Structure formats: C-alpha cells, structure tokens
Amino acid sequence: MKLPPVLHQCLIFWAVLCLFLVFYTDFQLPALLHQSDYLMTFHCAGYIASHGLWSSLYPGPDAVSFVGTPFDKQAHALLNQMPHWSVAEYMYMPLSAYIFAPYSLLSPTASLIAWQLTSLASLFAGNWLTLGKLNRALLATCASFTFIPLVFTLWIGQVGLVFGLLPLAGGYYLLNKKRYVAGGLILALLTLKPQMLVPAIFMVALTLTGKNFRTLLGFVIGGLVIAGLNYLLAGPVLCQQWLACLALSDKVYSDPAHGVAVHLATSLPRAILLSQPQNLQTTIKPVLYTFSGLLLLAGLFSVWKLGRSRFSAQTKLRYTFALGALALPCIVPHLFLYDLGALVPAAMLFFFADKIKIDSDAEEEKMCRSFKILMASIWLCLTIYCLALVISKNLASPLLIVAIMLALYLRALAVILAAVITDKADIQNSESVQ
Numbered sequence: 001m002k003l004p005p006v007l008h009q010c011l012i013f014w015a016v017l018c019l020f021l022v023f024y025t026d027f028q029l030p031a032l033l034h035q036s037d038y039l040m041t042f043h044c045a046g047y048i049a050s051h052g053l054w055s056s057l058y059p060g061p062d063a064v065s066f067v068g069t070p071f072d073k074q075a076h077a078l079l080n081q082m083p084h085w086s087v088a089e090y091m092y093m094p095l096s097a098y099i100f101a102p103y104s105l106l107s108p109t110a111s112l113i114a115w116q117l118t119s120l121a122s123l124f125a126g127n128w129l130t131l132g133k134l135n136r137a138l139l140a141t142c143a144s145f146t147f148i149p150l151v152f153t154l155w156i157g158q159v160g161l162v163f164g165l166l167p168l169a170g171g172y173y174l175l176n177k178k179r180y181v182a183g184g185l186i187l188a189l190l191t192l193k194p195q196m197l198v199p200a201i202f203m204v205a206l207t208l209t210g211k212n213f214r215t216l217l218g219f220v221i222g223g224l225v226i227a228g229l230n231y232l233l234a235g236p237v238l239c240q241q242w243l244a245c246l247a248l249s250d251k252v253y254s255d256p257a258h259g260v261a262v263h264l265a266t267s268l269p270r271a272i273l274l275s276q277p278q279n280l281q282t283t284i285k286p287v288l289y290t291f292s293g294l295l296l297l298a299g300l301f302s303v304w305k306l307g308r309s310r311f312s313a314q315t316k317l318r319y320t321f322a323l324g325a326l327a328l329p330c331i332v333p334h335l336f337l338y339d340l341g342a343l344v345p346a347a348m349l350f351f352f353a354d355k356i357k358i359d360s361d362a363e364e365e366k367m368c369r370s371f372k373i374l375m376a377s378i379w380l381c382l383t384i385y386c387l388a389l390v391i392s393k394n395l396a397s398p399l400l401i402v403a404i405m406l407a408l409y410l411r412a413l414a415v416i417l418a419a420v421i422t423d424k425a426d427i428q429n430s431e432s433v434q
Helices: 005-028 037-051 070-078 094-104 108-131 134-144 148-156 160-176 180-192 194-209 214-252 268-274 278-307 313-331 337-351 362-391 398-433
Strands: none
Touching (some): 005 108, 037 070, 037 094, 037 108, 094 108, 094 180, 094 214, 108 134, 108 148, 108 160, 108 337, 134 337, 148 160, 148 337, 148 362, 160 180, 160 194, 160 313, 194 214, 194 278, 194 313, 194 337, 268 278, 268 313, 268 398, 278 313, 313 337, 313 362, 313 398, 337 362, 362 398
C-alpha cells in the first residue's frame, strides 16, 4: 500500500509517542509498574527459575484460588510496591520460566524494559518476515501502534508478541518458502503460548490438503521436543503441578468473584460465560465449547476447500493465516484483549496487499478486497473498544465486541467459500466450452 509521505510521518510520530508513554510510565510510575503482568508473573517466574525455588511456582494440590499461594507471596516479596490486594499467578509451562531467568537478574524496572525491547524487536521481525522488506516492515511496525491492543501488550509486558506473533510470522515465512519441516518446528513454539495455536493448526491443515505431511511432522517433533525439555528440566512432579494449575485457572477465570478482568476477556466462550450467573456456567460451558469446536471445524473445512482450489500456494497460505487470526477470539476459551496482537502480521499482509503478488484473477482480487475490509474492521473495532475501556468500563461491552468478531469470522468463511465455488464453476465452464 503506497501511503502519502505525510501519512508516513504521522505513523512514525504516533509510534514514537506511544513508545514515549510506555517508557515514561516505566521510569516515573513505579507503583503502577509493580502491578504489570510482566513483573507480577514473568519476572517472578524467572526469579524462581534462576534461584531453583521450584516449589513456589505452582499452587498446591488443595488450592482453590491463587490468593496466598507461594508464588503470590514470592511476587509480593520481590515487588515492594505491589498492592496487597493484587494476586500473582503463573500458569505457563515450567520451560517458560527458564526463558525469563536472565531478565530476572535485572532490577524490576530494567527487567520490564528489557522485555519490552525484546517484544518490540519481535514485532519488527514479525512484520519483516511476513512483508519481506526492511522499509516496509518499519512502516508496518509504526502502523501497528494504531492497534491499541498491541500497545497494551507492550505496555504491561505480556508475552504475546514474543511467544505468539513471532513464531506465527516465522512459520508463515518458512511455509511460504516451502521449508515445511522447519515451518512446522517453528509453529510448535506456539505451545509456549497455547492460545495462539489456532492459526498454526490452520496452516498445518492447509499443507495436508496437498498430501504434504512434512509440516505436520515438524510440528509434532517440535511439540515433543518442548514436552521433553519440560520433563527433563522440571521433572514429572512439577509438570503434574502445572497441569493441575491449568485446571484451577479455568475455574478461577470463569468466576468474576475471583477478580478476573471481565472487560478484557474478549474471547467468545469466555465473554459469554462471564456474563452468566455462576450457577449456570457449568451447564452452558459444554455448549459453548462445542460451539467453538464447530467454528474450528468450519474454519478447517474452508481451509480444506481453499487448499484444493487452483489459487497459488502463496495466496492459499495468506488467506489461511488471516482466517486463523480471525478465528482466534471466536474459538479459544482463555483469551484476553492483549493477546490479539497476533492479528498484526496477518492484517499487514492485506494492508500492504498491492506490494504482494496476487493472482491475475478477478475472483482473487475480489477476495483480497473483502479481506482488507475485514481486517480493517476488526482493527478499528478493537481499537475503539480499547479506547472506550480506558474512558470507562461501562462504555465497553465484551458481548458486543465478541459478537462483532464472530460476524467478521463468519464473513471471512463465506468469502473464502464463495471464491472457491466461483473459481470451480469458472473451471467447469471453461472445460465445457473447450
């Protein structure tokens, strides 16, 4: 997409302003800093890993909440300005704690800044991998700051850009280069952030439509390696505690009484669950999860149809990546607003679509225009939702935003299926004429 020079300057100015505000709070608002997700969760986990305090990482088997657990106490001991009412919990695999161990050797402020810089580098690398040129990646990175959920992710030090966006972009790049085993291995890194696996599953499924099992092989091998490293480094007991922690977190994050941030829960099943009384949640949860499963199957069916079409391999992969990104908030139960930064590289592929070769086919061009609108719509709606949330929680309705995201996902499914059906009809007409 060729933008006017003045718009280039506006995007750069906005990115610099956002970064200034992020780093200003790091240095000038230490009390707020000590409530950040990064320090309360990942910095503390890194400290535990670097000091061998593994018994503090997960709650005990009898825990009914995260309040007062060894990890919560360790976080309060590390962060002297952390409010007494804040609760720290760690729900990621033991291997992830080792990743944060080097960062935990720094002071809390320096540790957060180092992670934010790592996240910023991951954002740029992700745009570079998907768009292909440095100047385009730089502009896309600046434009990414107009997506406010991404700014939230960077500000609070969440892991979505490093554990989610970067492996997705890396896997897309390698599959686009037909390096299928390597692509599967990189996509397997998403097990560090399991919520992001949906786009990876879609991309693996696309390669299977051509009876190419190499991506699946790489994905399985990568998953087994990560599971093996967890077992070897942490041992069976800690791994069992982690799995028990996941079950506890599902219970805790289904009950607003535990302090879950309801307005940040922007996944379809979670937003609906949190809107219902506690006594109804057990009844409707299987229904919601079944519906999410059906949405996943609908996406995989569209990918299968797309994979068997005559569109180029690059086109198929691009739309599969985008469809997986749109599917995320509709399918994954445990997903928050700041996790949606994974949408960025998929969206940039369409915002810069005229820089990317598209098939000389009217149907593909029509599909490309539709996806540009879809990506721009979800970008705008989520940004407006974030701004409303900042002004007042009463202005932000999780049910409304998930309904919009569901509508956009269903529209994306319809666009792909319509393009595939039309393309197939054109082929049959051409054959009949001949």
